[in-house]
Amino acid sequence: MKGKLEQSERQRLIEEGKNLKEGLAALEEDLAKLNDELQQEAQCIPNMTHPDVPIGGEDCSTIRKMVGSSPKFSFPVKDHLQLGKELDLFDFDAAAEVSGSKFYYLKNEAVLLEMALVNWTLSEVMKRGFTPLTTPELVRSSVVEKCGFQPRANNTQIYSIADSDQCLIGTAEIPVGGLHMDSILSDSLLPLKYVAFSHCFRTEAGAAGTATRGLYRVHQFSKVEMFIFCRPEESEHYHQELITIEEDLFSSLGLHFKTLDMASEDLGAPAYQKFDVEAWMPGLERFGEISSASNCTDYQSRRLGIRYRPASEAQATSAKKSKGNLAPPQFVHTLNATACAVPRMIICLLENYQQEDGSVLIPEPLRPFMGGLSVIARKSL
Amino acid sequence: MTHPDVPIGGEDCSTIRKMVGSSPKFSFPVKDHLQLGKELDLFDFDAAAEMHLTYAASQVSGSKFYYLKNEAVLLEMALVNWTLSEVMKRGFTPLTTPELVRSSVVEKCGFQPRANNTQIYSIADSDQCLIGTAEIPVGGLHMDSILSDSLLPLKYVAFSHCFRTEAGAAGTATRGLYRVHQFSKVEMFIFCRPEESEHYHQELITIEEDLFSSLGLHFKTLDMASEDLGAPAYQKFDVEAWMPGLERFGEISSASNCTDYQSRRLGIRYRPASEAQATSAKKSKGNLAPPQFVHTLNATACAVPRMIICLLENYQQEDGSVLIPEPLRPFMGGLSVIARKSL
Numbered sequence: 001m002k003g004k005l006e007q008s009e010r011q012r013l014i015e016e017g018k019n020l021k022e023g024l025a026a027l028e029e030d031l032a033k034l035n036d037e038l039q040q041e042a043q044c045i046p047n048m049t050h051p052d053v054p055i056g057g058e059d060c061s062t063i064r065k066m067v068g069s070s071p072k073f074s075f076p077v078k079d080h081l082q083l084g085k086e087l088d089l090f091d092f093d094a095a096a097e098v099s100g101s102k103f104y105y106l107k108n109e110a111v112l113l114e115m116a117l118v119n120w121t122l123s124e125v126m127k128r129g130f131t132p133l134t135t136p137e138l139v140r141s142s143v144v145e146k147c148g149f150q151p152r153a154n155n156t157q158i159y160s161i162a163d164s165d166q167c168l169i170g171t172a173e174i175p176v177g178g179l180h181m182d183s184i185l186s187d188s189l190l191p192l193k194y195v196a197f198s199h200c201f202r203t204e205a206g207a208a209g210t211a212t213r214g215l216y217r218v219h220q221f222s223k224v225e226m227f228i229f230c231r232p233e234e235s236e237h238y239h240q241e242l243i244t245i246e247e248d249l250f251s252s253l254g255l256h257f258k259t260l261d262m263a264s265e266d267l268g269a270p271a272y273q274k275f276d277v278e279a280w281m282p283g284l285e286r287f288g289e290i291s292s293a294s295n296c297t298d299y300q301s302r303r304l305g306i307r308y309r310p311a312s313e314a315q316a317t318s319a320k321k322s323k324g325n326l327a328p329p330q331f332v333h334t335l336n337a338t339a340c341a342v343p344r345m346i347i348c349l350l351e352n353y354q355q356e357d358g359s360v361l362i363p364e365p366l367r368p369f370m371g372g373l374s375v376i377a378r379k380s381l
Numbered sequence: 382m383t384h385p386d387v388p389i390g391g392e393d394c395s396t397i398r399k400m401v402g403s404s405p406k407f408s409f410p411v412k413d414h415l416q417l418g419k420e421l422d423l424f425d426f427d428a429a430a431e432m433h434l435t436y437a438a439s440q441v442s443g444s445k446f447y448y449l450k451n452e453a454v455l456l457e458m459a460l461v462n463w464t465l466s467e468v469m470k471r472g473f474t475p476l477t478t479p480e481l482v483r484s485s486v487v488e489k490c491g492f493q494p495r496a497n498n499t500q501i502y503s504i505a506d507s508d509q510c511l512i513g514t515a516e517i518p519v520g521g522l523h524m525d526s527i528l529s530d531s532l533l534p535l536k537y538v539a540f541s542h543c544f545r546t547e548a549g550a551a552g553t554a555t556r557g558l559y560r561v562h563q564f565s566k567v568e569m570f571i572f573c574r575p576e577e578s579e580h581y582h583q584e585l586i587t588i589e590e591d592l593f594s595s596l597g598l599h600f601k602t603l604d605m606a607s608e609d610l611g612a613p614a615y616q617k618f619d620v621e622a623w624m625p626g627l628e629r630f631g632e633i634s635s636a637s638n639c640t641d642y643q644s645r646r647l648g649i650r651y652r653p654a655s656e657a658q659a660t661s662a663k664k665s666k667g668n669l670a671p672p673q674f675v676h677t678l679n680a681t682a683c684a685v686p687r688m689i690i691c692l693l694e695n696y697q698q699e700d701g702s703v704l705i706p707e708p709l710r711p712f713m714g715g716l717s718v719i720a721r722k723s724l
Contacts, residue, residue: 098521099509100481105522115462159481160504180437181437199480220481
């Protein structure tokens, strides 16, 4: 029989119990704090890198493909700024007064060119089975972080809204990734392919140099972006598909460009592998980046909580019946690729298609989207 | 100042200038744009995925945000492209504008970024704001300038995204696309000589009425009462179109004559061509007339979400599909109807 405890013994045990309880609460608080810290640190870990990716800085990137050749001009070549001035296509000076540097107004045929580029690109990519979207351009900062960007970093590319947890998007990749956050997608829906048109806003903090004149580096621009959610084993295939679509689009416009397999230091946190396209810009006398296609594998999907339930063959043969007989959900892979970054494309078209008389030819595919216009000519005053 | 013809009083004192068309008769129960959008997979306010209900746009961004999908994207692009094309035919110069502007410019246009219930989003650690309308950057285009008389009138048609906090807005009419934080808009803006502003105000409202008639809408044009003018407007005409799903008229555009309110603040003047120059005995330096403030006017050519509501709700068919009005079809690759997707 259990003996009755001595009063002092009982007291001692009660005390011990109380101490343990308080100690436990304190430890749990510590645990929560440490878990948060662990999460923060873990989020700093970038994605894995594809074994084929060259190790090193930008100059280590390798050329996958070269298309076209630079046009030969029999007259002095003008850059897009000069062409734009003579053809009354832009206003940077007024924009600097109204908004600040690296802002601009597009005027006259440049507006038609922007609309044509967007409409044509949307149309071409939709033909390839992508669902068109327009997206919010203000998003919660938590979503921005989950995509691999850092709104709070010192030299952040991200504009934040005052008295708010919202930010302006730097790319439609962010709201499109967020479209399926915290979801379990049906296997039969995959791959989900979207083509999204949005305006993009970037602080360009820390960017300097001559290549920032004119339209090359600006705070606001229009972009058509491709985004794919797919099964893990298919992401490399879709990465190839995306870069091929880009190469087809730029070839159709008659551009001279090279596709690069970007070196490890240029990947950024989310990308497993990244292909950039650089097009020849005769006015700048160099190649300039016009698009980027990244395979982010499960980096974004883990953070955004996007999973799918694989169709499992084991279901048919398994002797053990689990509840609902469903395979456990897996993270999808996500990919994103620029179909058209309008200002860079405008630079390419103006500089490559300039004529001796100062006019600019419009490439065939865009003419139906510009009401049949075939050339941008000087305005008679 | 206020135009002498403007009715004095609140919104209910606004008078009807014109009534166009008639509300369509439906032989079946009418759906609102939200239901049509859901059935035709055109929007995402809440996204539904396999195992989990997610509220996509409200999760990603907050309430009153949305994604457009499928034919709704084509409809937005068609509306913008068609509107730009139609207004350009009438002699307006097309523009795209910055959507981030200095707060001082916002104020000079007559808006109040720092007011309590301000419509204006501000950028953190910056003097910049998001525009609520292209009126602001277009007005700013010629700030602190003296324009040549021969350039006037300057007529612009600008396409931009617009951002509004909608602070203080409440009520049932805020469901769906009716009141949102971000939208696409095509805006007309005129800089002119003072004696011509009333003429151009008529021109702007006529262009709007032509556009909306072409799309087959039933609408009324109102001469807005004094309390509804806001600080800059001398006179304002609003167009309200019939929205069968909402069972009421909803504002789809607004045309304001701001006379010299904005131009005084923005410092926009012109040098009138003076007849006195030829006859004047006294020769002044350069013989130029002193600069005067121009007048400015602005008018909505197309506010995309409100137009989408009108088109979906007015053109719905019994089988749940939506007809596309003729003028927009060439801008949608020839598409004539938005139909249900086979799954």
